[in-house]
Amino acid sequence: MLLRLKGIEKRFGGLTALRNGNLTVNAGEVHLLMGENGAGKSTLMKIVAGLLQPDGGTFEWKGQPVAFSRPADAAALGIAMVHQESLLAPHLSVAENIFLGREQSFWVKRREVVARAAKLIEEHRFPLNAEWRVDRLSPAGKQLVEICRAISQGSSLLIFDEPTSSLSDAETAEVFKIVRTLKARGMGVIYITHRLDELRSVGDQVTVLRDGATVHTSPMAELTTDQLIRHMVGRELSALYARTPVAPGEVVLSIDQLCVPPLLKKISLNVRAGEIVGLAGLVGAGRTELCRAIFGVDRCASGRILINGKEQRLRSPQDAAAAGIALIPEDRQRTGLATARPIGENTNLASLDKVSRYGLVDQAAADRVTTDFIARLRIRAESPQQRAGRLSGGNQQKVVIAKWLARGARVFLFDEPTRGIDVGAKAEVFEVMDELARQGAAILMVSSELPELLQIADRILVMRAGVLTGELARGATQEQVMRLAAFHDARPEAAQAGSAA
Amino acid sequence: MKPKLPGGLNLQRLLPFASLIVLFAGLSIATPNFLTETNLSSVIRQTAVINIMALGMTMIIIAGGIDLSVGSILAFGGLMGTMALEKGQPIVVGVAVGIVAGMFWGFINGLLTTRLKINPFIVTLGTLGIVRGITLIVSNGLPVHNIPQSFSYLGEGILGGVPFVLWILLVCAGAVHVLLEHTKLGRYAFAIGSNPDAAYYAGIPVAFHTISVYAIGGALTGLAGMIEASRLMTGQPTAGQGYELQAIAAVVIGGGSLRGGEGTVVGTLIGAFIMGLLSNGSDLLGISPYLQQAIIGAVIILAVTVDELRKRRT
Numbered sequence: 092m093l094l095r096l097k098g099i100e101k102r103f104g105g106l107t108a109l110r111n112g113n114l115t116v117n118a119g120e121v122h123l124l125m126g127e128n129g130a131g132k133s134t135l136m137k138i139v140a141g142l143l144q145p146d147g148g149t150f151e152w153k154g155q156p157v158a159f160s161r162p163a164d165a166a167a168l169g170i171a172m173v174h175q176e177s178l179l180a181p182h183l184s185v186a187e188n189i190f191l192g193r194e195q196s197f198w199v200k201r202r203e204v205v206a207r208a209a210k211l212i213e214e215h216r217f218p219l220n221a222e223w224r225v226d227r228l229s230p231a232g233k234q235l236v237e238i239c240r241a242i243s244q245g246s247s248l249l250i251f252d253e254p255t256s257s258l259s260d261a262e263t264a265e266v267f268k269i270v271r272t273l274k275a276r277g278m279g280v281i282y283i284t285h286r287l288d289e290l291r292s293v294g295d296q297v298t299v300l301r302d303g304a305t306v307h308t309s310p311m312a313e314l315t316t317d318q319l320i321r322h323m324v325g326r327e328l329s330a331l332y333a334r335t336p337v338a339p340g341e342v343v344l345s346i347d348q349l350c351v352p353p354l355l356k357k358i359s360l361n362v363r364a365g366e367i368v369g370l371a372g373l374v375g376a377g378r379t380e381l382c383r384a385i386f387g388v389d390r391c392a393s394g395r396i397l398i399n400g401k402e403q404r405l406r407s408p409q410d411a412a413a414a415g416i417a418l419i420p421e422d423r424q425r426t427g428l429a430t431a432r433p434i435g436e437n438t439n440l441a442s443l444d445k446v447s448r449y450g451l452v453d454q455a456a457a458d459r460v461t462t463d464f465i466a467r468l469r470i471r472a473e474s475p476q477q478r479a480g481r482l483s484g485g486n487q488q489k490v491v492i493a494k495w496l497a498r499g500a501r502v503f504l505f506d507e508p509t510r511g512i513d514v515g516a517k518a519e520v521f522e523v524m525d526e527l528a529r530q531g532a533a534i535l536m537v538s539s540e541l542p543e544l545l546q547i548a549d550r551i552l553v554m555r556a557g558v559l560t561g562e563l564a565r566g567a568t569q570e571q572v573m574r575l576a577a578f579h580d581a582r583p584e585a586a587q588a589g590s591a592a
Numbered sequence: 593m594k595p596k597l598p599g600g601l602n603l604q605r606l607l608p609f610a611s612l613i614v615l616f617a618g619l620s621i622a623t624p625n626f627l628t629e630t631n632l633s634s635v636i637r638q639t640a641v642i643n644i645m646a647l648g649m650t651m652i653i654i655a656g657g658i659d660l661s662v663g664s665i666l667a668f669g670g671l672m673g674t675m676a677l678e679k680g681q682p683i684v685v686g687v688a689v690g691i692v693a694g695m696f697w698g699f700i701n702g703l704l705t706t707r708l709k710i711n712p713f714i715v716t717l718g719t720l721g722i723v724r725g726i727t728l729i730v731s732n733g734l735p736v737h738n739i740p741q742s743f744s745y746l747g748e749g750i751l752g753g754v755p756f757v758l759w760i761l762l763v764c765a766g767a768v769h770v771l772l773e774h775t776k777l778g779r780y781a782f783a784i785g786s787n788p789d790a791a792y793y794a795g796i797p798v799a800f801h802t803i804s805v806y807a808i809g810g811a812l813t814g815l816a817g818m819i820e821a822s823r824l825m826t827g828q829p830t831a832g833q834g835y836e837l838q839a840i841a842a843v844v845i846g847g848g849s850l851r852g853g854e855g856t857v858v859g860t861l862i863g864a865f866i867m868g869l870l871s872n873g874s875d876l877l878g879i880s881p882y883l884q885q886a887i888i889g890a891v892i893i894l895a896v897t898v899d900e901l902r903k904r905r906t
């Protein structure tokens with residue numbers, strides 16, 4: 092037995108994040124940690140990794156009680172963590188980030204560090220280059236660097252906090268392969284994820300947290316997905332998302348031969364009122380770039396964007412917003428959220444006009460919007476005044492969604508809207524999308540989670556390396572999508588392309 | 593475009609360097625008085641003080657900090673060192689006293705920012721006043737005059753045909769470059785300035801390294817204070833006013849980022865020399881000192897704009 096946690100408690104001011112955290116992890120086991128957003132998963136793991144100190148309970152490591160005061164304490168005993176939010180130094184190289192904090196001598200031999208990193212990367216065939224600067228990497232590339240970092244520490248327990256939420260399927264498969272290798276080497280692995288589709292392929296044991304307490308633990312094989320969901324949300328909920336059938340109306344968003352250097356080439360598509368169009372593809376295919384171009388962030392070299400048949404000149408997000416376009420961005424920390432400000436300010440940020448008169452904000456009206464969305468999207472927060480940065484990862488994502496929903500629009504671009512949010516909240520988000528569609532909005536949705544995309548979208552467009560490679564009607568299979576999306580030459584540029592702009 | 597390692601000499605450094613060359617060539621043509629040994633030596637002497645301070649500032653800015661108190665520290669270091677000389681200490685001891693005195697205040701700055709967790713801008717704005725005040729109190733507002741004549745060699749002497757300060761500058765620059773690029777301390781400075789959370793989670797002793805960086809910055813400022821004192825042959829309690837802005841400007845013109853994580857020694861040297869040539873050239877060309885200030889201000893904005901554009905492009 093590696094790790095045993097019993098009755099772990101943790102409070103943040105008035106908020107109890109953990110009441111009764113129990114978890115036992117054995118060597119050579121992949122242990123899944125499941126639970127709704129804000130259930131306390133990351134908090135529990137941060138305690139294990141020495142980033143937070145528990146307020147109560149017992150913590151045993153290989154049978155001995157331990158207490159960590161710094162991350163280095165945990166690392167010294169062989170515990171490593173891949174974090175949910177990227178924790179890398181953006182100006183340093185991949186190699187330097189992998190070995191950061193573990194330089195052996197006062198003198199740093201760059202070439203040696205690079206060589207060691209290159210060897211590690213080569214071993215796992217990651218699409219990375221040891222000498223690249225980290226700020227040029229896409230979220231997926233950064234995630235891979237974190238994984239390299241954790242495996243290079245030679246730890247006996249590895250914690251993955253949602254490692255695949257920003258990875259494509261191919262990269263996810265690679266991560267699973269790594270997890271299995273580590274397991275075969277006798278390491279313990281704790282794995283947090285919200286992607287129900289990936290559980291069975293990797294997990295041995297599962298522990299479910301709800302409202303800060305462990306409510307279930309058992310071998311994965313003994314549990315059906317529906318049972319698992321019931322443990323997580325504490326009520327019946329189907330993993331299937333239903334759409335209300337609506338007859339598509341007029342074409343609202345129309346894109347004609349759009350080219351955006353360096354990636355996008357001659358993209359043409361239409362989205363009708365009441366339609367949800369899914370955009371599938373691998374990471375780096377250009378889906379995010381397409382959304383950014385439509386939203387006026389990136390300049391188009393040629394081609395036209397039409398809203399309700401009228402050509403638009405979209406030079407900035409302001410133009411796009413004025414034309415009735417809303418973008419829910421994928422990178423919530425960088426583009427989505429004012430982390431130091433209260434939730435209430437974030438939800439109203441894009442729609443202050445709606446709740447102000449003569450330039451003065453009607454605070455009561457603004458608060459109504461916030462409380463409404465906190466209830467609708469089940470945001471787990473202390474109060475609307477809580478700082479957004481203090482929320483759990485998934486709840487931050489919900490605040491970003493609320494901000495754009497509050498504003499309203501005719502065209503919604505959802506870029507990975509369900510990344511990192513729990514099953515219950517996913518159902519809510521899809522319900523909201525369904526409702527928007529019924530009210531006549533045109534929705535373009537990017538998602539790397541194929542099963543949900545197949546369920547929610549009326550039709551699916553597939554992109555590969557900056558071009559549209561095909562369109563599939565409702566009822567398509569995952570294989571059909573993958574065939575259009577997969578590219579066989581695994582170029583190292585793939586992990587880098589996402590942030591090229 | 594292949595992303596480059598930070599710090600490596602590459603295309604991005606070429607532009608400030610090219611500007612320096614153009615400026616140099618332009619001045620050589622525009623005025624016959626420029627390309628003379630006397631004038632060039634005087635440019636080197638004038639810029640050496642700012643240059644050495646700017647080296648320390650480069651480290652501090654890379655680590656995500658800033659030090660507004662260097663002008664005051666310069667005066668304090670110079671005063672302490674010259675007071676030791678006045679008491680009959682040998683010159684080496686006097687210079688060491690100046691360096692240690694500067695290092696002390698750098699240490700205090702680092703300690704305050706890391707322990708109290710106050711923004712370094714505020715901390716050093718505070719110590720700017722405190723150190724200047726203490727310097728004035730200790731000296732009673734009066735300069736130290738009783739200094740051995742040989743002390744002037746530090747700032748005015750010639751070794752191997754070039755000003756002695758040039759050698760000091762080159763040694764300091766080489767040391768800081770090696771420190772930044774090839775030692776743990778330097779790499780940690782980049783990491784801390786780049787993302788302090790990542791540095792902390794990586795198990796880096798963030799406070800220790802931050803304090804070290806400020807202390808080294810202070811030591812270099814103390815040395816600069818002794819050079820300044822040697823050039824004036826007095827320990828002036830009012831020396832160095834406004835130097836902090838020139839040092840910061842040199843770093844920024846050289847590609848340093850006030851958001852941390854970026855900056856190079858070569859860039860800073862070029863930045864300091866560009867400013868030095870601008871003011872020397874304006875003097876030679878008879879441009880009014882009032883206009884000079886405006887020109888230098890405009891150059892700072894121009895340099896940073898160009899640098900930002902380059903970063904956005906890659």
Ligand SMILES: Nc1ncnc2c1ncn2[C@@H]1O[C@H](COP(=O)(O)OP(=O)(O)OP(=O)(O)O)[C@@H](O)[C@H]1O
Nearest residue numbers: 103108128129130131132133134482483484485486
């Ligand atoms: N530093 C903090 N200050 C205040 N509250 C916090 C802090 N960190 C976490 N919390 C709160 O603790 C609770 C548990 O958060 P935690 O991050 O552990 O959730 P999680 O299970 O990882 O959720 P997710 O699936 O969304 O990542 C949340 O309600 C969150 O708002």
Ligand SMILES: [Mg+2]
Nearest residue numbers: 133175483484
């Ligand atoms: Mg979490």
